[in-house]
Amino acid sequence: MEHIQYRLPWSASGTERLLSLFRFGNGPRKAYIQASLHADELPGMRVAVELKRCLLELEAQGRLNGTIELVPIANPIGIAQMFQATHQGRFEFGSGKNFNRDFPELTDAIVPLLAGRLGDDAGANVALIRRTMGEALEQLPAPASELDGLRRLLLQHACDADVVLDLHCDFESVMLLYAMPQNWPRLRSLAARLYAGVALLAEAAGGSAFDEACASPWLQLAEHFPEADIPLACVATTIELRGMADTEREPCIDSAQAILGYLADQGLITGDWPPEPPCICEATPFAGAQYAYAPHPGVVSYLQPLGARVSVGDPLFEVIDPLTDRHSLVQAATDGILYARERLRFAQPGLWLAKVAGNTPIRQGRLLSD
Incomplete structure (x- = not known):
């Protein structure tokens, strides 16, 4: 396991905030998982505890076929936002902005850089697009705030991933997923393993949320360059891990196991896993x-x-x-x-x-x- 820490820009004088990322395994294929971007949504953080423990064991057993990056606390800004003993982790105090909106939209930035360079080799196109995404993020103007710096760091790590899982919850909720309809066939097994009750699909939900910022560019680039073979190389979803109070140990362990089983379905983990149960929800x-x-x-x-x-x-x-x-x-x-x-x-x-x-x-x- 590699523990990587980043200092956020624009911390108040005399203070600093760190974003921690844990990297397991190695290889060309990659999964990226983050929890509690809305910092008061704690079930994802509890699931991340179990994921980290299991990934350490799987790595020691040599059972990881690729790279898995885990960010257990994706929002070090919001985790400290307490007001009169109440956690306020959805909006940044300073700007009033939602932490899961307005991520950089990469398509317009990289289309000019890709013109004339894409062909009929899907693998080569994916590699080129991912490099170009990383370069475009590095070439953005310096972050204007802590929040801008946080968004950029998270997207830099996710934009080259094959699988992106953003762990959230609602106030009181059933287990559910948000995703693009084009990615639903590859997410049905995840919904089944999580025993999700609902899956909500949209190409553009508005607001440039994190999962959309990761997945949408592949669809948009395929439409912009119809002559090139551009697959949907990133399957991204927001998982709502029930409600805000649902941090009980056993359900969170079950959710972590479901996610690991899905990563095994995707070829990122080897070994015997419980078979995928029948899908219990249809997408709407x-x-x-x-x-x-x-x-x-x-x-x-x-x-x-x-x-x-x-x-x-x-x-x-x-x-x-x-x-x-x-x-x-x-x-x-x-x-x-x-x-x-x-x-x-x-x-x-x-x-x-x-x-x-x-x-x-x-x-x-x-x-x-x-």
Whole structure:
């Protein structure tokens, strides 16, 4: 194992923040895994503890067929953001920006550098594109903030990976994945091993989240250079490891084993692994997800459990204003699965309270909320 540390730029005078990366194995094929980019989403960090322990053993046994990089705390800025004993790890205090938005979009930067250099050799094209991505990131202007420097470091390590897994969680949630539809065939076995209840697919969810910044350039380059053989060389996904409170030991061990089994499916680990179970979810368009909001302030009572299959008109939750007695019942607007709920129980303006994954697109434009 190699432990690599990077000092983030623009730390406050007299302080410094370090990003730690652990590298296991070696070889041309690579998997990159990071946890808790939203620093208050701790299940991924707990799963990373198990991954690190297992990868040390697998490396000592000579069972790694490639390089696996692991970043257990992908956000050393947000991990320290505490306000009145409450962790605030989703947005940077200084700028108000979401830590998982606005990653560098590489396609426009590298298209001019690739013109006339790509051919019909897919392997040679992949190697050239990955080198060019790394060069483009190195040639960007100096980071203007700690957050800019963090984004660049994470993407530099992920842009040459065959597999990118970004470990998150929702407030209260079933196990689910976000990915591009073109990558879903290669992710079905991961969804099956994780016993995911939902998979949400979109080519462009908006906001340049980390997984999209890694996967989308390959699709865009193939469209820009139709004469060249450019495969989708990076399968990237965001894994929502259930809810924020789901850090129990056994489920996190199971999730780590599922991820390692998937890496074995991809040829990065040798040895005997449990067979892939039947896939328990079918993917649905991210545009088909209903975000349900309250029409007024009040205390919230959920009327459906997580994972419930609902139909149009089924009640999701009720909101009651304790002063005016105003009562509202919020219903499902699509047939699907209730996959996430807000952890707060008092309705706030503009704050979604429940999400339902449906098959029929009902939204357009930017799909990711902040």
